[in-house]
Amino acid sequence: MNHTTPNFRTPMALAVVLALTACAATIDDGGLEQRTSMAIGREVGTFTLSDRSEESGGRINYVARTKDGAVYKCYLYSPSGFQRAMTFGMTPNSDALCTRFGTSGAAAPVPSGTCNALLKAAGRC
Numbered sequence: 640m641n642h643t644t645p646n647f648r649t650p651m652a653l654a655v656v657l658a659l660t661a662c663a664a665t666i667d668d669g670g671l672e673q674r675t676s677m678a679i680g681r682e683v684g685t686f687t688l689s690d691r692s693e694e695s696g697g698r699i700n701y702v703a704r705t706k707d708g709a710v711y712k713c714y715l716y717s718p719s720g721f722q723r724a725m726t727f728g729m730t731p732n733s734d735a736l737c738t739r740f741g742t743s744g745a746a747a748p749v750p751s752g753t754c755n756a757l758l759k760a761a762g763r764c
Contacts, residue, residue, distance in 0.1 A: 666732045668688075675735045675737065679705070679739075686711075687703070687704050689702050710740045712740055713735050713737035
């Protein structure tokens with residue numbers, strides 16, 4: 640190898656790593672659990688999160704399973720490192736949105752006494 644020829648491998652590898660990490664969501668597991676806790680009305684530690692996947696645009700899909708067997712399919716939006724940098728850290732993570740699912744995979748019915756006009760219109764009670 641000629642020592643006068645610049646080595647482009649190291650800067651190129653660094654650029655690739657920075658580009659890939661800039662696309663990843665910025666929310667950590669603790670933030671995900673806290674937002675899920677508020678969405679499903681359960682204390683942190685009484686459920687587990689699994690099946691996490693990230694879509695382009697910052698959407699994170701995942702499943703929350705409670706210790707008593709309830710299953711919730713959830714998502715939230717988290718800005719990428721690049722989005723945070725471009726807004727000087729002012730782009731927040733969204734709240735989690737969760738829907739309870741039954742064991743058959745269909746949305747679970749709403750418990751009696753908690754039905755409102757929107758749930759009735761959606762055929763959930």
